[in-house]
Amino acid sequence: MNGESKTNTNNTHKSKASHSKHLPVLVCTLLAAAALTVGAVSRARSGSDTQKAITDGSSSSSLCASQDSSGAKEQEPVTTSATTAAENTQTEIKTRPSHLEAAKPAAVTAAHKTEVKNGITYVDGILIANKTYSLPQSYAPGLDAQAQAAFCNMQQAAAADGIELWICSGYRSYSYQKKLYDNYVIADGKEEADRYSARPGHSEHQTGLAIDVNEPSDEFNDTPAARWLAAHCNEYGFIIRYKPGKESSTGYMAESWHIRYLGDPELCKKIEASGLSLEEYLGITSKYRN
Numbered sequence: 001m002n003g004e005s006k007t008n009t010n011n012t013h014k015s016k017a018s019h020s021k022h023l024p025v026l027v028c029t030l031l032a033a034a035a036l037t038v039g040a041v042s043r044a045r046s047g048s049d050t051q052k053a054i055t056d057g058s059s060s061s062s063l064c065a066s067q068d069s070s071g072a073k074e075q076e077p078v079t080t081s082a083t084t085a086a087e088n089t090q091t092e093i094k095t096r097p098s099h100l101e102a103a104k105p106a107a108v109t110a111a112h113k114t115e116v117k118n119g120i121t122y123v124d125g126i127l128i129a130n131k132t133y134s135l136p137q138s139y140a141p142g143l144d145a146q147a148q149a150a151f152c153n154m155q156q157a158a159a160a161d162g163i164e165l166w167i168c169s170g171y172r173s174y175s176y177q178k179k180l181y182d183n184y185v186i187a188d189g190k191e192e193a194d195r196y197s198a199r200p201g202h203s204e205h206q207t208g209l210a211i212d213v214n215e216p217s218d219e220f221n222d223t224p225a226a227r228w229l230a231a232h233c234n235e236y237g238f239i240i241r242y243k244p245g246k247e248s249s250t251g252y253m254a255e256s257w258h259i260r261y262l263g264d265p266e267l268c269k270k271i272e273a274s275g276l277s278l279e280e281y282l283g284i285t286s287k288y289r290n
């Protein structure tokens, strides 16, 4: 989500459907072009040819086979900068009851703790970037090292099942997201672009904790890889972030390829079992103010 995906399953909109069909090429071309500009397209050193990652140059490509010193700088955990910066700024903590208290399962009946550190919002310790909660322009952690390691483990497990997974897009900077979003607004108008692309500062990819797997388009839906990902990503600490029927809470159309690293497999399984989006689970919104 939040940038490179352009999908539409509504066949009544033929122009959109047609656009969607060509999206993978468009997207990859767009991403690749931007990445090439800053020299950040690379391949796995011992992986398959298709195992590649495209980033915006602020972080190295996130490849399982490249976890060496050359990528160390970019693989700093997101928590490093947040923790360090927190020492110099005030932390705002507030606890509020979930508005879903009466109607939802026990998982969301408890009060949720919201903290804001250096302009970054954490709800129950989970870093949130959506339409309501933005990230500072300066926040540029690169792909989270733990998320990358978890993806690599998942990738190996998938391979053992005959499924190939790779990172199409991981970390994206504020400025790169701005380019993507601005282009989509030009192509589709702001209202439509807001359904599938995040405004700069609102992309979950800027957190370094989100990954688009394989092909960021509806072409990925219902593929063996998509089914494997949906069935197993929880085991590695990821959730499918934007599910069908959840646009009103997440703010985005469904994306079977966009996974979010939460770290704790048990938490992921709990959220999955609840049938709730992350927003619903945490009792938060995802809406732009304007």
Ligand SMILES: [Zn+2]
Binding pocket: 001, 002, 003, 205, 210, 211, 212, 258
């Ligand atoms: Zn995404």
